[in-house]
Amino acid sequence: MNRPLAYTPSTPLGRKLCSYMVLTDEERNFLSELERNVTKLPARADLLQQGERYGTVRVMRDGWAIRHKALPDGRRQVVNFVLPGDIIGFYCNLFETADHGVTTLTSVEVASFAPDRIFELFKRFPRLAAALAWSGAKEEAIIAERLLSVGRRTALERTAHLIVELLKRLSLVGLADGGRFILPVTQEILADALGLSIVHINRTLRRLRDIGLIEVAGQQITVNDDKQLSSVGQFDELYLHLIRAPKRLEHALDQAPDRSRAMP
Amino acid sequence: MNRPLAYTPSTPLGRKLCSYMVLTDEERNFLSELERNVTKLPARADLLQQGERYGTVRVMRDGWAIRHKALPDGRRQVVNFVLPGDIIGFYCNLFETADHGVTTLTSVEVASFAPDRIFELFKRFPRLAAALAWSGAKEEAIIAERLLSVGRRTALERTAHLIVELLKRLSLVGLADGGRFILPVTQEILADALGLSIVHINRTLRRLRDIGLIEVAGQQITVNDDKQLSSVGQFDELYLHLIRAPKRLEHALDQAPDRSRAMP
């Protein structure tokens, strides 16, 4: 492991952005300052309630959460899963009011900072701003793919697709090992993520188990045959945009970086 | 009409951003430069094909288009409608490859510019960068709401919801008048946007007509009772984030704007 300690940020956000581009000292310092204020919360806590005014920006350091939207009568859609390193409503914080809620699934560790710092970031660190824009675009791509799933894939396909997606995303942050990962999620939440009923999710998981594609032991999911599971889910990882450092990002920002005004 | 000509950009993008904040001369100039290179295209032209490498960033000046994703077997989901003033894959252009296609529905006028200019914009005009981030977040919010529709609303609710959404969005850019607007869309596209079959969209529209909530004459839709249609669709305009200038955006960016380095 190549790990020059001074240059590997210990914060999930820093680590995430590091995978996009080489950070300067100033940038790293700024990021770790952002993540200094850390809070712990239990499972099933609301980090944000639908309709609430935005307060602070949060970065998930450890644990899982969901972003979800609800209808007045209680029907609910899980929009996305928030995994370690993800930012909670970065751009949304530019809005006045939250159009979705965020709830923890496990006990979590989150860092919080004031929305003002976003503007500071835009003014002082254009490269970070662009990198965060990139990461925001990735989130949008994931949601669009989920829309495709819910709109056009069958229950079996959707479920297979989500399992593969989570496996890939967790692998990226070192939380899945050999097709095995912990899914701290009830079947109700799975149902709300996939636009299905609890009963049908249950039957669908059972089918996937019966075919032998996955194994379930408590919260632990084991993907036995990820090729076949991917093909059942018509999974094409294009949308995850995994390619590490988008060359054009790095390239364009590095020439004439105009560092003169950083940290005045 | 209050229209000090020198200060009202003639470009859709400029006009859009103007509604978020007061632009400086430099910012306005930069934007109109971006929109200088205009192309016209017929209906049913692909502005972008799924799997293609990104080339240019485009701004829709006039006309409609759709962003859509397809499965290998041809099933298709329309992710969003691109209306005048919308940017086509702004952040997506930070990716290497397109995970969705963009196809015109009408003849259109689009402005194109090189992706490099995005970085130039981030470096030289942090206020514009933040405003564009804001507008990107609005797009994500719209997609998330569509996910809620497709996942959790019934066919009737979904359809009502989409019609109200389009009415609101078109009103914003002056393209709807008294509940009446042109919807240049086949029922097939509506079906693909709402995750339904063509046949069922047809029946659902008929039901809305029978109840007397809408009238359809060719491509012209008239919403007779938008209150009731909104309530059928459980429409809550929160997600459109219509509030004109987010105060925190304007405020935070205006103090210490650090204009020294604009237009060096």
Added chain:
DNA sequence: CGTTACCTTGATATCGTTCAAGTACCGTGG
């Protein structure tokens, strides 16, 4: 005036929901 693209409607099929009941697993308190 035939072809094509789109809309419309009826009949039938199916996927997924709802209702219902039972099970397994926990933590808690007697």
Added chain:
DNA sequence: CCACGGTACTTGAACGATATCAAGGTAACG
């Protein structure tokens, strides 16, 4: 140690919303 209540999972049976199949209609267009 056991009884209890709560939460989540599981499975069967009936139902229903939406899909699919099929056929015909209309308008635009070469």
